[in-house]
Amino acid sequence: MRPLAALFSNHKVLLLLTVLLVLSAILSTAAVARGGGQPFSFYVQQKQEQQQQQTPLSQQTPSPQENQGQKALSEGQRALIPEYKYFQEAGGTLELAHYDARFFTAPIPYTTHRTILTHLIRSYLTTFASLNLETWLAHGTLLGWYWNGRIMPWDFDVDAQVSGTTLAILAEQHNGSVHTYTAHTNPTTGQEENRTYLLDVNPFATRVGWGRGENFIDARWIDVETGMFVDITGLVERDPRGQPGVWSCKNYHGYRPEELFPLRETEFEGVPAMVPWEYEGVLVGEYGEKSLVVTEWEGHRWDPDSKEWVKMNETETEEVL
Amino acid sequence: MAPPAVAQFLPGHRHGPSRSLLFLLLGGLTFLTLCLFTSHLPALQQLTSVSPFGASAGKSRMTSTGAAAPHHQGPSQDQVVLLDLIEHEKEKKLENVKMEYGTNKHPPFKDDPPLLVGDLPQEHIPSSSPASPTKGPDGENRTNGKRLVVVGDVHGQRAALKALLRKIGFDHKHGDHLVLAGDMVTKGPDSKGVVKLAMDIGASAVRGNQEDKVLAAAREIHRFSVDDDSRLGPEADGDGEGGAGKGDDDNGEAETEARRKDHARSVARSLSRAQLAWLRSLPIILRIGHLPDATSAPWNASTLAVVHAGLVPGVPLKKQDPWAVMNMRSLVYPRKGKGKKNKGKPHSRSNSPSDDTTPEEATTELDALTLAPDADAVAVPIDGRDGEPWSHAWNRHQNTLPPSTPHTLAIYGHDAKAGLQVTPKVDISPYYYTPSSSPSIRTIHGKQLTALVIEARSSSEGGGGVRHRIEQVDCADPEVRGMEDEEEEGEGEIASVRLMPEPS
Numbered sequence: 001m002r003p004l005a006a007l008f009s010n011h012k013v014l015l016l017l018t019v020l021l022v023l024s025a026i027l028s029t030a031a032v033a034r035g036g037g038q039p040f041s042f043y044v045q046q047k048q049e050q051q052q053q054q055t056p057l058s059q060q061t062p063s064p065q066e067n068q069g070q071k072a073l074s075e076g077q078r079a080l081i082p083e084y085k086y087f088q089e090a091g092g093t094l095e096l097a098h099y100d101a102r103f104f105t106a107p108i109p110y111t112t113h114r115t116i117l118t119h120l121i122r123s124y125l126t127t128f129a130s131l132n133l134e135t136w137l138a139h140g141t142l143l144g145w146y147w148n149g150r151i152m153p154w155d156f157d158v159d160a161q162v163s164g165t166t167l168a169i170l171a172e173q174h175n176g177s178v179h180t181y182t183a184h185t186n187p188t189t190g191q192e193e194n195r196t197y198l199l200d201v202n203p204f205a206t207r208v209g210w211g212r213g214e215n216f217i218d219a220r221w222i223d224v225e226t227g228m229f230v231d232i233t234g235l236v237e238r239d240p241r242g243q244p245g246v247w248s249c250k251n252y253h254g255y256r257p258e259e260l261f262p263l264r265e266t267e268f269e270g271v272p273a274m275v276p277w278e279y280e281g282v283l284v285g286e287y288g289e290k291s292l293v294v295t296e297w298e299g300h301r302w303d304p305d306s307k308e309w310v311k312m313n314e315t316e317t318e319e320v321l
Numbered sequence: 322m323a324p325p326a327v328a329q330f331l332p333g334h335r336h337g338p339s340r341s342l343l344f345l346l347l348g349g350l351t352f353l354t355l356c357l358f359t360s361h362l363p364a365l366q367q368l369t370s371v372s373p374f375g376a377s378a379g380k381s382r383m384t385s386t387g388a389a390a391p392h393h394q395g396p397s398q399d400q401v402v403l404l405d406l407i408e409h410e411k412e413k414k415l416e417n418v419k420m421e422y423g424t425n426k427h428p429p430f431k432d433d434p435p436l437l438v439g440d441l442p443q444e445h446i447p448s449s450s451p452a453s454p455t456k457g458p459d460g461e462n463r464t465n466g467k468r469l470v471v472v473g474d475v476h477g478q479r480a481a482l483k484a485l486l487r488k489i490g491f492d493h494k495h496g497d498h499l500v501l502a503g504d505m506v507t508k509g510p511d512s513k514g515v516v517k518l519a520m521d522i523g524a525s526a527v528r529g530n531q532e533d534k535v536l537a538a539a540r541e542i543h544r545f546s547v548d549d550d551s552r553l554g555p556e557a558d559g560d561g562e563g564g565a566g567k568g569d570d571d572n573g574e575a576e577t578e579a580r581r582k583d584h585a586r587s588v589a590r591s592l593s594r595a596q597l598a599w600l601r602s603l604p605i606i607l608r609i610g611h612l613p614d615a616t617s618a619p620w621n622a623s624t625l626a627v628v629h630a631g632l633v634p635g636v637p638l639k640k641q642d643p644w645a646v647m648n649m650r651s652l653v654y655p656r657k658g659k660g661k662k663n664k665g666k667p668h669s670r671s672n673s674p675s676d677d678t679t680p681e682e683a684t685t686e687l688d689a690l691t692l693a694p695d696a697d698a699v700a701v702p703i704d705g706r707d708g709e710p711w712s713h714a715w716n717r718h719q720n721t722l723p724p725s726t727p728h729t730l731a732i733y734g735h736d737a738k739a740g741l742q743v744t745p746k747v748d749i750s751p752y753y754y755t756p757s758s759s760p761s762i763r764t765i766h767g768k769q770l771t772a773l774v775i776e777a778r779s780s781s782e783g784g785g786g787v788r789h790r791i792e793q794v795d796c797a798d799p800e801v802r803g804m805e806d807e808e809e810e811g812e813g814e815i816a817s818v819r820l821m822p823e824p825s
Contacts, residue, residue, distance in 0.1 A: 279644075284701075
């Protein structure tokens with residue numbers, strides 16, 4: 001007892017110990033925040049990734065900046081770049097996680113956020129169509145299409161998918177491109193507004209491996225005014241031996257090609273859009289059969305006559321809950 | 322605690338500040354650090370990330386946050402219990418949530434037919450009384466329709482279709498009329514020939530999921546051939562090796578390959594513009610008005626509806642969802658939970674049908690029956706067989722309708738695997754095939770192409786009324802023989818007729 005006490009009462013030792021402890025606490029917190037919470041498995045994962053990299057990769061696509069002036073990195077060199085989280089969001093809450101940190105100024109209120117998302121998806125779909133890039137609606141956006149062909153009012157972002165081939169083309173030819181889109185903000189007065197969007201491709205988009213889970217968004221179509229975005233994920237046969245014939249994004253959503261193709265041509269938010277061939281199976285698989293019939297959700301009620309989700313007032317919401 | 326011997330190396334310990342304070346401080350820090358590490362150990366993390374309120378599972382949120390649970394990684398053992406709990410909570414919650422089927426309205430597809438519900442022209446409706454002679458298209462006098470022949474799921478078997486028509490002495494110039502219940506194309510050898518034959522003899526038809534797919538494939542071909550056909554490989558050289566060397570990379574090549582292999586694309590490529598236009602013009606539901614001579618069930622229903630796959634009970638024909646009519650096999654009732662079957666595989670996709678009848682499936686079908694839902698239960702049509710066969714629900718619904726209200730008899734094909742049969746067994750189908758995941762495998766196990774012949778008989782021919790019979794030919798050897806004719810009188814309560822094979 002006494003010797004131990006003596007040890008700790010030595011000021012220098014004490015100081016050293018405290019500093020060490022504080023440092024380790026800070027480091028572990030940082031590692032957790034950065035690595036999605038797996039400080040211990042970090043090394044193992046890196047090793048696995050390197051092994052995966054040895055299997056033939058999809059197009060290695062240096063960004064245009066890298067291309068200029070210097071030789072493009074070889075496959076091996078590129079694989080050596082440690083993966084870091086490329087897309088940074090404005091914050092960790094469900095709401096703030098749907099703004100790009102670079103362009104975020106303030107959260108968009110409920111009354112206007114749907115309009116911004118509408119312009120976002122319209123500009124995305126029309127631009128991709130004009131560039132002859134194939135893309136289709138996914139996740140909550142697809143569910144919104146199923147109900148009335150619109151973004152659901154409680155949704156924070158828009159989701160679209162592309163094939164691995166299209167993703168490679170995006171990375172190769174369109175990364176960093178800026179597009180202006182004329183939004184008809186007021187159809188009655190004919191008022192127009194030019195909005196600017198950035199197509200930003202994740203530098204790790206063409207890595208086939210799942211990575212560390214930080215980069216499962218392969219590209220974004222970003223409204224530079226607000227920081228709101230379309231999440232673009234590419235579907236690739238990531239594990240031909242383990243799951244042959246399954247095309248998946250890095251967030252483990254898997255599809256069989258015949259489930260997706262041929263795509264169905266339809267509309268979304270008033271512009272031409274495409275949905276997967278078996279859209280019903282995709283929705284049921286992801287959200288369950290209930291998602292096709294539940295008429296009250298997230299404080300909104302489905303109005304079968306106007307075919308719109310209407311926000312319930314507070315007393316109604318309480319009744320439901 | 323520490324051995325006293327160490328004390329001699331550490332002089333001056335009495336000069337420190339409050340000893341107990343230091344201990345507390347150090348202990349606290351150590352504890353916190355440990356906590357941080359352990360709480361992020363992968364094993365522990367799985368537990369901590371499962372929230373019993375379902376909020377963490379992306380599934381329960383109908384948003385696009387994209388943070389759904391890993392799709393292909395089965396739950397670990399210890400998670401199963403928790404997942405069950407969550408499932409239970411969700412089911413409880415669902416009991417109070419408002420639900421309604423069929424009120425959604427997604428934007429139309431480019432290939433939607435001009436009419437969801439088409440009407441069979443009056444002249445083709447079988448009638449024994451030649452009271453109203455009409456001028457046929459070929460100028461000769463013609464009476465009302467004599468026989469109505471319904472054939473489902475021809476699947477490109479042109480020879481078999483011809484043999485079948487020959488066998489029943491089909492003559493479209495003398496009042497016989499052919500109705501194809503969808504899926505006349507793909508899988509078999511001569512889709513184009515079947516379409517041509519159908520157009521030549523002026524057959525009526527409804528769109529099946531295969532026609533739908535061929536039309537979408539035709540659009541896909543068109544999309545890529547307009548500006549930039551390099552991505553899906555050259556279209557002109559068909560399914561061969563043409564694009565093999567052109568692929569940009571391995572992934573692109575595999576993807577291109579997978580998509581070009583799709584059988585629907587080659588069928589779409591084989592069809593002429595006019596044939597595609599004809600397919601596009603087909604309704605999803607063919608409505609046949611009341612048969613004037615029918616006296617007994619099932620043919621005395623006020624409406625006969627020919628569809629490819631099925632109909633959702635309680636929804637008017639005009640409000641039926643085209644996808645469901647072309648694809649559905651069964652109905653699930655979200656409020657009731659999904660029965661025992663889905664317990665083990667919560668994500669089971671509805672769209673991986675397998676034609677093997679396992680004992681397990683048989684029992685769950687019984688489960689679905691014993692779970693017979695209330696009249697107001699919300700049913701969702703799915704293309705898998707995880708739910709109650711839709712025809713059961715359809716018949717139940719029709720049979721509970723008051724006699725004065727119009728009844729609708731459904732005639733359908735699509736589901737080659739026969740489940741429990743509707744009585745009487747009117748079973749007209751073609752063959753067992755494997756709608757397998759690989760389009761290259763076109764196994765046709767069953768061999769009969771089947772026709773439902775509906776005929777009105779005048780009283781002089783004995784009895785009068787409307788009779789139906791089943792005719793079959795062997796697909797593999799259509800010239801040689803047909804099955805023994807069986808003839809049966811419709812009896813009792815029936816509300817749907819399936820164009821299906823006997824389960825062997």
